[in-house]
Amino acid sequence: xxxxxxxxxxxxxxxxxxxxxxxxxxxxxxxxxxxxxxxxxxxxxxxxxxxxxxxxxxxxxxxxxxxxxxxxxxxxxxxxxxxxxxxxxxxxxxxxxxxxxxxxxxxxxxxxxxxxxxxxxxxxxxxxxxxxxxxxxxxxxxxxxxxxxxxxxxxxxxxxxxxxxxxxxxxxxxxxxxxxxxxxxxxxxxxxxxxxxxxxxxxxxxxxxxxxxxxxxxxxxxxxxxxxxxxxxxxxxxxxxxxxxxxxxxxxxxxxxxxxxxxxxxxxxxxxxxxxxxxxxxxxxxxxxxxxxxxxxxxxxxxxxxxxxxxxxxxxxxxxxxxxxxxxxxxxxxxxxxxxxxxxxxxxxxxxxxxxxxxxxxxxxxxxxxxxxxxxxxxxxxxxxxxxxxxxxxxxxxxxxxxxxxxxxxxxxxxxxxxxxxxxxxxxxxxxxxxxxxxxxxxxxxxxxxxxxx
Numbered sequence: 001x002x003x004x005x006x007x008x009x010x011x012x013x014x015x016x017x018x019x020x021x022x023x024x025x026x027x028x029x030x031x032x033x034x035x036x037x038x039x040x041x042x043x044x045x046x047x048x049x050x051x052x053x054x055x056x057x058x059x060x061x062x063x064x065x066x067x068x069x070x071x072x073x074x075x076x077x078x079x080x081x082x083x084x085x086x087x088x089x090x091x092x093x094x095x096x097x098x099x100x101x102x103x104x105x106x107x108x109x110x111x112x113x114x115x116x117x118x119x120x121x122x123x124x125x126x127x128x129x130x131x132x133x134x135x136x137x138x139x140x141x142x143x144x145x146x147x148x149x150x151x152x153x154x155x156x157x158x159x160x161x162x163x164x165x166x167x168x169x170x171x172x173x174x175x176x177x178x179x180x181x182x183x184x185x186x187x188x189x190x191x192x193x194x195x196x197x198x199x200x201x202x203x204x205x206x207x208x209x210x211x212x213x214x215x216x217x218x219x220x221x222x223x224x225x226x227x228x229x230x231x232x233x234x235x236x237x238x239x240x241x242x243x244x245x246x247x248x249x250x251x252x253x254x255x256x257x258x259x260x261x262x263x264x265x266x267x268x269x270x271x272x273x274x275x276x277x278x279x280x281x282x283x284x285x286x287x288x289x290x291x292x293x294x295x296x297x298x299x300x301x302x303x304x305x306x307x308x309x310x311x312x313x314x315x316x317x318x319x320x321x322x323x324x325x326x327x328x329x330x331x332x333x334x335x336x337x338x339x340x341x342x343x344x345x346x347x348x349x350x351x352x353x354x355x356x357x358x359x360x361x362x363x364x365x366x367x368x369x370x371x372x373x374x375x376x377x378x379x380x381x382x383x384x385x386x387x388x389x390x391x392x393x394x395x396x397x398x399x400x401x402x403x404x405x406x407x408x409x410x411x412x413x414x415x416x417x418x419x420x421x422x423x424x425x426x427x428x429x430x431x432x433x434x435x436x437x438x439x440x441x442x443x444x445x446x447x448x449x450x451x452x453x454x
Contacts, residue, residue: 002024002025007032011034012034012037013034016035026069029072031045041060044072057072102142102144103134103138106129136153142191142192145192158172169206170207176200177197179197213332214339215338221400221401223334224396234299238292239324245288247342254305258301266383283386321335388412
């Protein structure tokens with residue numbers, strides 16, 4: 001038999017190896033193994049179904065001799081009842097896991113997910129978890145989650161109606177998917193038998209696609225004037241202007257980074273990571289769009305994103321444009337996405353190349369080879385389209401009324417071919433010199449020109 005004095009004096013023998021520890025017996029199959037490192041581990045050796053087994057009880061001195069003997073007696077008692085102690089231990093571990101609160105398990109799942117997905121995806125899941133999942137599953141054990149619990153969560157999301165009385169259906173469906181992923185993992189780990197979100201999404205079918213609200217052409221001049229006179233944050237006013245000029249998607253505007261702007265070539269290269277589909281898209285920048293970006297530089301130029309909420313330290317939310325339009329009095333009449341419909345319709349009326357317009361709208365089929373490799377298709381025509389559109393909007397805003405399409409096109413294109421000659425007295429001298437240097441002239445050439453003009 002072992003004693004505490006004897007156990008303390010045990011050291012690895014010359015025969016001890018890393019794979020073959022020294023074994024010292026106590027009684028009734030209780031042993032202490034001394035490893036090459038000097039650590040001492042309690043082991044219970046027993047036979048079950050005519051096979052030899054060993055079960056680790058703990059380490060010495062954390063587990064004292066008296067405690068190890070008691071644990072060994074409990075194992076012998078299980079054997080007397082025909083129970084394999086190893087299975088008993090596994091069952092207890094499983095029971096402990098099943099007794100976990102759903103929210104604790106969900107947060108463990110979320111921590112693991114953070115290591116495997118992009119930050120933006122993780123942030124969306126985190127926000128949904130905090131807003132809709134955790135509050136609805138408070139105090140519910142993982143094994144006790146029911147279909148009714150999941151449906152109650154979905155119904156509470158559906159109860160949040162917008163100004164038009166519609167529910168946030170897409171949010172509902174994505175949150176169901178989130179809970180489903182958590183329960184699917186628990187089912188794989190045999191912690192639950194049923195994933196109670198199965199079939200739940202069918203009760204909340206996708207909402208019918210609606211054309212985004214937009215004003216009629218007759219109301220467009222007033223809308224542009226109202227945007228120009230917006231008294232809220234400058235970022236929001238400039239965001240509405242840029243969206244109108246560019247007719248891009250709102251998510252593209254929100255996720256635009258300064259590194260995506262190619263100022264020398266007057267291009268905005270929309271990063272494909274900003275979109276749900278792999279689509280490259282290039283937007284030529286009109287004079288007006290460049291002017292907006294120049295106004296934004298002092299506000300967010302030191303940050304990664306162009307339209308950046310400096311208070312919240314993150315890009316603006318999905319609704320920042322729509323909220324501003326609501327404040328201007330266009331709730332239910334105009335959305336940020338609606339500028340795309342206005343541009344598409346009226347550019348066609350102005351008579352520009354349909355293929356180029358579609359390309360500028362980024363309407364390529366999702367994931368197509370053509371979409372990836374021909375993103376610069378019709379680029380020169382698109383440059384002209386973007387400038388014409390921006391000039392057209394300025395014309396409507398300044399006149400305060402709708403201009404006949406043919407008259408507008410003639411007036412705008414005339415300004416392209418016959419730009420108004422400016423007097424040298426109206427031009428800043430430093431800007432003029434820099435422009436001449438950019439054209440390749442030397443200081444000597446400029447001095448000669450100045451002498452001739454004099």
